[in-house]
Amino acid sequence: MSLTVSSLGGLTGAEAARLLDLHGPNLAPRARPASMLSRVVNQLRDPMILLLLGALVIVIALGDLSDGIIISAVIVLNTVIGVVQELRAATAIAALDRLSAPRATVLRDGVPVTVDGSEVVPGDVVRLEAGDVVPADGAVVEAAGLQIDEAAMTGESVPVGRGPGDDVQSGTVVVRGRALVTITRTGADSGLGRIAAALASTTNRATPLQQRLARLSRQLVVLTLALTAVVFVLGLLRGEDAADMLILAVSLAVAAIPESLPAVVSVSLAMGAYRMAQQHALVRWLPAVETLGSVSVLASDKTGTLTEGRMLLQHLWTPESSWEVSGHGYDAAGTVTLSDGAPDAPGSLDLLMRDLVLCNDAEVHGPEAGTWRVVGDPMEAALLIAALKRDPAALTASARWSRVEEITFDSSTQRMTTVHHDDGHHDDGRHDDGAWWTVCKGAPEAVLDLVGSRPGVDEARVVAERLARDGFRVLAFADALSTTRPASDRLEDGLALRGLVAISDPASPHAAGVVRACREAGIRTILITGDHPATARAIADQIGLLGPGVELVEGDLVAAGGHVDRVEQIGVYARTRPEQKVDIVAAWQRRGAVVAMTGDGVNDAPALRQADIGVAMGDRGTEVARQAADLVLADDDLRTVVTAVAEGRRIYANIRMFLRYGLSGGMAEILVILLAPFLGMVVPLAPGQILWINMLTHGVPGVAFGGEPLDPQDMARPSPSPERSVLGGELLGQILVAGSLITAISLAAGLLAPAGAVQTWVFLALGLAQLGVGLAIRSPRRGLALRSRSLEAALLLAALLQVAAVTWSPLQDLLGTTAVSWSEGGLLLGLAALPGLAVAGLRLLRRSRPGSGTSVPGAVEVPGAMIGS
Numbered sequence: 001m002s003l004t005v006s007s008l009g010g011l012t013g014a015e016a017a018r019l020l021d022l023h024g025p026n027l028a029p030r031a032r033p034a035s036m037l038s039r040v041v042n043q044l045r046d047p048m049i050l051l052l053l054g055a056l057v058i059v060i061a062l063g064d065l066s067d068g069i070i071i072s073a074v075i076v077l078n079t080v081i082g083v084v085q086e087l088r089a090a091t092a093i094a095a096l097d098r099l100s101a102p103r104a105t106v107l108r109d110g111v112p113v114t115v116d117g118s119e120v121v122p123g124d125v126v127r128l129e130a131g132d133v134v135p136a137d138g139a140v141v142e143a144a145g146l147q148i149d150e151a152a153m154t155g156e157s158v159p160v161g162r163g164p165g166d167d168v169q170s171g172t173v174v175v176r177g178r179a180l181v182t183i184t185r186t187g188a189d190s191g192l193g194r195i196a197a198a199l200a201s202t203t204n205r206a207t208p209l210q211q212r213l214a215r216l217s218r219q220l221v222v223l224t225l226a227l228t229a230v231v232f233v234l235g236l237l238r239g240e241d242a243a244d245m246l247i248l249a250v251s252l253a254v255a256a257i258p259e260s261l262p263a264v265v266s267v268s269l270a271m272g273a274y275r276m277a278q279q280h281a282l283v284r285w286l287p288a289v290e291t292l293g294s295v296s297v298l299a300s301d302k303t304g305t306l307t308e309g310r311m312l313l314q315h316l317w318t319p320e321s322s323w324e325v326s327g328h329g330y331d332a333a334g335t336v337t338l339s340d341g342a343p344d345a346p347g348s349l350d351l352l353m354r355d356l357v358l359c360n361d362a363e364v365h366g367p368e369a370g371t372w373r374v375v376g377d378p379m380e381a382a383l384l385i386a387a388l389k390r391d392p393a394a395l396t397a398s399a400r401w402s403r404v405e406e407i408t409f410d411s412s413t414q415r416m417t418t419v420h421h422d423d424g425h426h427d428d429g430r431h432d433d434g435a436w437w438t439v440c441k442g443a444p445e446a447v448l449d450l451v452g453s454r455p456g457v458d459e460a461r462v463v464a465e466r467l468a469r470d471g472f473r474v475l476a477f478a479d480a481l482s483t484t485r486p487a488s489d490r491l492e493d494g495l496a497l498r499g500l501v502a503i504s505d506p507a508s509p510h511a512a513g514v515v516r517a518c519r520e521a522g523i524r525t526i527l528i529t530g531d532h533p534a535t536a537r538a539i540a541d542q543i544g545l546l547g548p549g550v551e552l553v554e555g556d557l558v559a560a561g562g563h564v565d566r567v568e569q570i571g572v573y574a575r576t577r578p579e580q581k582v583d584i585v586a587a588w589q590r591r592g593a594v595v596a597m598t599g600d601g602v603n604d605a606p607a608l609r610q611a612d613i614g615v616a617m618g619d620r621g622t623e624v625a626r627q628a629a630d631l632v633l634a635d636d637d638l639r640t641v642v643t644a645v646a647e648g649r650r651i652y653a654n655i656r657m658f659l660r661y662g663l664s665g666g667m668a669e670i671l672v673i674l675l676a677p678f679l680g681m682v683v684p685l686a687p688g689q690i691l692w693i694n695m696l697t698h699g700v701p702g703v704a705f706g707g708e709p710l711d712p713q714d715m716a717r718p719s720p721s722p723e724r725s726v727l728g729g730e731l732l733g734q735i736l737v738a739g740s741l742i743t744a745i746s747l748a749a750g751l752l753a754p755a756g757a758v759q760t761w762v763f764l765a766l767g768l769a770q771l772g773v774g775l776a777i778r779s780p781r782r783g784l785a786l787r788s789r790s791l792e793a794a795l796l797l798a799a800l801l802q803v804a805a806v807t808w809s810p811l812q813d814l815l816g817t818t819a820v821s822w823s824e825g826g827l828l829l830g831l832a833a834l835p836g837l838a839v840a841g842l843r844l845l846r847r848s849r850p851g852s853g854t855s856v857p858g859a860v861e862v863p864g865a866m867i868g869s
């Protein structure tokens with residue numbers, strides 16, 4: 001405890017504020033935001049836009065002014081929309097960045113407080129412990145077993161020991177021990193600042209989905225150019241007019257371009273991430289939004305994730321007697337009383353209590369309003385609170401034992417040991433050399449093996465096993481008194497059993513609901529814990545993780561690779577070490593699972609990175625875990641993972657819905673142009689008309705598709721992995737069906753058209769049919785919720801504009817259309833409705849087929865009203 005009662009009081013709040021003004025915030029220099037010009041140029045460099053520019057040159061050369069105007073308008077509009085969307089996405093991402101900013105614990109006015117990493121100033125005293133990221137450069141003032149991983153700065157991944165006087169650099173990670181550090185340099189002056197400045201020029205990479213879509217559009221462009229050339233040459237060979245053929249070729253090129261595709265995707269992702277943030281799910285990098293929907297396994301840790309994490313010490317046991325502790329959570333109220341029929345043994349209780357206080361790194365402050373405020377490990381705090389219930393002066397009474405040495409807690413040894421020295425001043429005035437008191441606490445197996453076969457040990461094993469079966473986390477304590485200082489390499493020699501404590505950490509009231517919601521959503525939940533198998537089993541039983549055919553195994557089996565062939569049967573892993581989490585995740589991934597995994601410890605970082613979606617708790621997790629995670633739960637609530645998964649699925653489904661809509665329309669346009677000449681229609685659509693259709697059908701409803709609610713069917717199973725083709729599954733087939741239907745009715749319209757009105761009829765039928773298909777593929781609605789009607793509104797607006805194009809004379813002139821009569825209009829409308837009706841009919845048929853997922857319960861219990869509408 002020497003570090004917590006340090007003479008270092010840190011800065012006062014006022015000094016810190018002044019220094020913050022003077023030195024500026026502790027932020028790494030950011031990449032300069034792209035200039036407007038570079039954003040515009042970026043848009044124009046898009047291959048699709050280049051193709052349009054080519055088309056523009058050709059139509060102008062041919063003297064086709066109205067088509068030229070439309071093409072120019074589309075280029076300008078596309079660029080403006082692209083830039084605006086990019087800016088919106090950038091703003092959303094910047095907001096996310098701010099939300100997931102690192103934090104630091106500094107001493108202000110002598111009290112440890114958690115502040116934003118950016119508020120750390122030179123002169124601040126920062127408290128570091130395992131799992132912290134050093135927030136700025138500083139010098140170590142006090143340290144206990146401090147080990148720092150400097151890989152971020154030096155690339156050297158073996159942790160190095162650091163002691164008083166040594167420097168620590170910002171961005172490095174505390175893997176063990178604790179320290180107080182005085183900050184010397186912050187922000188751009190610090191080590192990380194220098195690295196960040198060097199990296200500031202690197203730009204954000206596209207997400208996998210964006211990359212695949214970019215590839216898809218490049219392929220479309222190449223395909224189009226090839227088709228265009230073929231059509232052009234064939235037409236010339238047939239003896240058609242060269243200018244006509246050129247216009248046809250340009251039309252074809254224009255038709256095939258899904259202009260709005262990249263914008264729809266990037267905006268869907270960024271806005272989705274922003275919406276998730278509002279629901280407390282902070283996505284730390286955009287591709288995670290895509291992957292989230294595909295998660296099929298959720299590997300959760302126990303403490304604080306599936307349990308409440310508010311621990312309460314309830315039983316104490318020594319070989320002499322046993323006691324019960326009453327109270328709730330961190331409430332100050334509670335008493336320590338002898339168990340029924342147990343003999344009174346105050347001496348043994350006193351010594352156990354002293355061990356609880358001494359071998360402990362937590363702090364409690366208060367109580368305020370009857371409750372302690374806890375700093376540090378909640379389990380250790382529970383020990384302090386129990387000691388205070390017995391003796392309100394317990395902490396001061398133990399203060400004369402100053403800690404002189406320690407072996408910090410390590411998940412792999414599952415114990416910690418501290419050595420304390422008493423200065424030799426006795427209450428009666430005597431004085432001697434003092435005494436050394438060594439305390440070891442940890443998992444019962446770890447501690448009891450250490451003390452060997454001394455009296456009480458066998459009974460302790462039995463008691464520990466019984467308490468663990470009741471769901472308690474059990475810790476064993478052993479200690480030793482000596483008149484000489486124990487040798488550093490033999491601290492744990494000669495320890496004798498002191499006793500056991502049982503700590504309850506009840507299952508969170510939401511845990512069972514999360515497991516159920518995940519199951520309904522096609523996600524398998526597994527529990528990975530460092531705790532005793534009996535404790536793990538008790539919790540797993542309560543939350544419905546274990547059932548017939550589901551096994552609980554221990555970490556040793558994982559170490560031996562025994563889990564690999566039977567991961568599907570294993571529901572709970574107990575006594576696992578952090579490094580084994582990586583093996584468990586990898587075994588699932590080899591089976592094709594997409595794994596989300598929670599973790600909070602410093603050792604969890606590798607597993608968080610290995611998982612497809614690493615999940616960290618925003619409040620409770622260590623800084624390292626947060627920085628290694630893809631998803632940070634700002635409310636520390638596991639239910640938020642389910643919300644985020646639902647949002648991920650919604651985004652993915654909507655992108656695919658838009659692809660289905662956009663690509664089937666594009667396909668129809670190409671087929672109509674390619675096939676029409678064989679039916680005697682040389683140029684069935686002018687380039688301007690095609691662009692008009694594209695602008696209407698994609699532009700207006702495009703954004704609305706991104707806002708579509710989640711189809712309850714999609715909540716029943718993970719989305720296809722984004723690693724697979726975007727067009728995978730049924731999507732390609734659906735595009736072909738809808739595209740062919742639209743083609744058929746458009747060609748029919750052309751054939752039915754009176755002489756001179758072919759283009760108008762094809763134009764009207766093709767545009768309206770696409771909108772009809774859009775209406776048919778949108779996600780099903782429940783009730784009449786107005787909020788979710790934006791797609792219908794967008795489609796209606798587009799339909800009205802399409803009609804205006806053949807009825808309003810300025811647009812008629814621009815697009816080269818002619819008026820249609822009411823009866824002709826009715827006929828065309830009926831024709832245009834057919835593809836949409838057919839698509840809707842096919843969908844009804846598919847949904848009513850048994851096993852198609854209709855029977856899946858739509859009501860998934862997740863917070864927030866994100867699912868459904």
Ligand SMILES: Nc1ncnc2c1ncn2[C@@H]1O[C@H](COP(=O)(O)OP(=O)(O)OP(=O)(O)O)[C@@H](O)[C@H]1O
Pocket residue numbers: 301302303304377379380409410411414415416441442443444473474475528529530531532576601
């Ligand atoms: N501060 C500590 N001092 C001594 N022993 C501890 C301490 N913390 C945990 N232990 C022991 O080590 C075991 C493993 O703890 P660890 O923190 O590695 O588990 P974990 O995987 O984080 O557990 P969970 O999944 O419940 O979060 C615990 O069951 C406990 O017996």
